[in-house]
Amino acid sequence: MSRHSLFSDSLTPIPGYEGVYYITPSGDIINRNNTVLKTFPTKRGDAVELRNRGQRERILVSELLEKVKDSNENIGTD
Secondary structure (H helix, E strand, O other): OOEOOOOOOOOEEOOOOOOOEEEOOOOOEEEOOOEEOOOEEEOOEEEEEEEEOOEEEEEEHHHHHHHHHHHHHHHHOO
C-alpha cells in the first residue's frame, strides 16, 4: 500500500468519519495511519470498506465524493 501526506491540501475529511478517513479529489481514501485504502469493484462502481463505531460499512467511492462535495457546498452557503 502506498502512503499519502496527511498534511496535503488535497485531502478532505469525509463527513461522518472526521479524523479517521480522508479523501482526495481523485477518490483515494486515506486513513489516519496515512495509508491509502484498497478499493474493490462492484456493479455500481468502486467501493471501499470503512469502519464506523465498530461496524464495517461498504460504501461507493462516488458516494463519498458526493458527501464531501455536498458538505463543502453547505459550508459555502452560510
